[in-house]
């Protein structure tokens with residue numbers, strides 16, 4: 158039986174929590190001990206008593222949670238103040254997005270912990286089941302945020318996405334037609350905007366052309382097509398993803414100059430490095446900055462702001478994997494489930510994600526295909 162700890166998230170304006178009371182009930186019924194840091198659920202309107210009623214214990218500090226737990230369930234990547242709390246052999250199950258931070262990668266290698274990343278768990282059809290619900294949230298939210306920052310008092314062009322009768326709607330360009338992109342397209346189209354969605358995967362574009370409304374058009378993603386779209390764009394949403402590595406830069410510094418003053422970029426892909434050369438991570442408390450007159454919104458934890466929705470959407474998909482890790486231990490759980498095995502990024506000082514090792518030229522590499530090497 159395991160001790161499972163849930164610390165309070167400490168990233169800027171992060172209100173999600175990694176376990177809801179229904180999850181605490183399932184884990185304690187299996188005989189595990191669940192320790193949740195006091196008020197960890199408060200940002201999602203969940204109080205300590207909701208958890209204790211389901212058999213969880215309340216810990217007064219993060220030190221106690223990390224100090225006692227075999228398995229830590231989190232939402233966002235460990236912050237520097239949490240690094241020293243992580244113990245060798247402890248399993249950390251959370252979003253890591255290692256490709257965006259060499260410092261985090263090195264810190265987790267040095268910690269000797271087992272880092273299983275939500276975002277690289279992958280089903281046999283190639284889908285990323287633990288990224289999907291947060292991508293759905295971020296994709297929808299990107300349009301809200303874009304609409305807000307297009308307003309004049311927010312330093313935007315003063316354009317209403319849907320226009321009004323007699324005045325044309327805004328042009329929304331979406332770079333990447335995956336989960337984020339398709340959700341953004343649906344929202345923007347619903348508001349009446351003119352939408353163009355670009356991707357390099359033609360099958361994906363065929364499917365989107367079939368299912369999305371007629372005010373969404375599809376376009377193959379290459380530099381020339383992106384350049385042409387930028388000149389007319391009011392809102393550009395960056396949401397391309399190259400699995401396990403940095404986002405490809407789709408809009409260079411020089412291409413930004415093609416955009417109108419007061420137009421808005423929402424770079425959802427910032428958590429993997431960003432799709433724009435001029436993107437740098439921002440926070441909910443200071444979400445935007447301006448380059449060449451273009452408003453940049455690059456918040457790395459967008460769903461954290463709508464925790465009342467996101468916590469439940471996230472834990473619906475993470476809990477079954479947490480149950481497997483707790484029930485079998487991380488090695489056996491990964492051996493039994495290839496999807497979970499692909500979530501293994503770093504274990505006991507070695508990197509198990511080839512794209513990550515290559516990105517940061519790390520030599521200490523494990524062989525995730527051969528789980529015997531983990532024993």
Ligand SMILES: NC(=O)c1ccc[n+]([C@@H]2O[C@H](COP(=O)([O-])OP(=O)(O)OC[C@H]3O[C@@H](n4cnc5c(N)ncnc54)[C@H](O)[C@@H]3O)[C@@H](O)[C@H]2O)c1
Pocket residue numbers: 276288289291292295332333334335336337338355356357358361378396397398399404405407424425426427428429456457458459460
């Ligand atoms: N900032 C946040 O809070 C937040 C929240 C959720 C997701 N995300 C991030 O959003 C990004 C997208 O996630 P997703 O779930 O939509 O991924 P996805 O895999 O469903 O979709 C990515 C799409 O990008 C396309 N793509 C790859 N290269 C491209 C290129 N050169 N041009 C255009 N398209 C290209 C792929 O073909 C794919 O269709 C990820 O980096 C994810 O981590 C960020």
